[in-house]
Amino acid sequence: MLDLTPYINLLKSGEIVAFPTETVYGLGADAWNPSAVKKVFKAKGRPADNPLIVHISNEKQMEDFASEIPESAKTLMTEFWPGPLTLILKKKPKVLDLITAGLDTVAIRMPDHKLALQLISSTGPLVAPSANKSGRPSPTNPKHILNDFGQNFPVLDGGATEIGLESTVLDLTSEIPVILRPGKIGKKEIEAVLGSDVNINSTEKSDSPKSPGQKYSHYKPKASVRYGEISSIENDTLYLVQNTFPESKNVISYDGNLALLSKELYDRFRQADIEGYSTVFIEKLDLFRKKFPAFYTALTNRISKAAD
Ligand code: TXA
Ligand code: MG
Secondary structure (H helix, E strand, O other): OOOOHHHHHHHHHHOOOOEOOOOOEEEEOOOOOHHHHHHHHHHHOOOOOOEEHHHHHOHHHHHOOOOOOOOOHHHHHHHHHOOOEEEEEOOOOOOOOOHHHOOOOEEEEEEOOOOOOHHHHOOOOOOOOOOOOOOOOOOHHHHHHHHHHOOOOOOOOOOOOOOOOOEEEEOOOOOOOOOOOOOOOOOOHHHHHHHOEEEOOOOOOOOOOOHHHHHHHOOOOOOOEEEEOOOOOOOOEEEEOOOOOEEEEEEEEOOOOHHHHHHHHHHHHHHHHHHOOOOOHHHHOOOHHHOOHHHHHHHHHHHHHHHH
8 A cells, every 4th residue: 555654644744735626636735834735826827816725534624714604505516526626615714825815715636536535634735726837738647747847756656646627616605606617516416416596607708706717827738739620630649539530549529428538638638749749629519418417517728727
């Protein structure tokens, strides 16, 4: 079994460590140590006005961060935690302003990953943005992190992540809950559990203080990203197709499996850069929307941001 002791010791001494979750790898730091949290922003090159998610390993830890835990949050925690759902709640005054970027709310989630939960049980709550340099695709395996931060960067290796796209971010502080970032857990599922409507606001481009992360460009490879109908195959382009083309080195078929495309998308973005493609072209996903509504919404959100 993997010995977590060195990673636990680093985190306890105020250092940053990358660790796996079920979505993407996080860049962890002790949520109560301001100098550790600062290191996260510095290492990523992340703007200070983009707040971080607090990762916990048991529900009791919520009480140190959230000033109120509404019934809706309890219902969602019971249904979806541990899992890829981040809840935005009113924060306690003692939560570091660095984490929340001065907002009066805090983002919290309990990741569904054995190593992450084991780690956090020993260290206490960790802030963890995706473990990529700002503006780069989120890392879905340790190699991505070493590429961004150097070969000696401390990474707790859990292999490739299962989901591959970041968690659904749900704001519970407004009268009607709002999805600020779509993910594997979709609007319909959340509505079914809550028994009430949920809004979605993921395409917003303003600097609304409600969704600070949305105004920054994200998830971008160096290659340009295109989405739509494919009419011919060019050699300088990496194609992610559904079923209409014969496979070749630069044509990868997903057969309408949007879960698999989600899992591999960021790795394909990075592959395109490493192999020198000028473009990544993703064939339209509309035919598979009904079968994979949440993945469809999350994928088209990430693809449209990368294509900006
Ligand atoms: O799946 C995930 O959520 C991954 C893994 C590591 O847990 N983490 C992740 O973190 O994607 P990050 O920092 O890359 O994205 C966090 C998002 C950002 O868009 C940020 O603006 C938003 O959550 N966020 C954080 N705190 C917020 C708050 N108080 N109000 C509104 N949005 C917030
Ligand atoms: Mg990120």
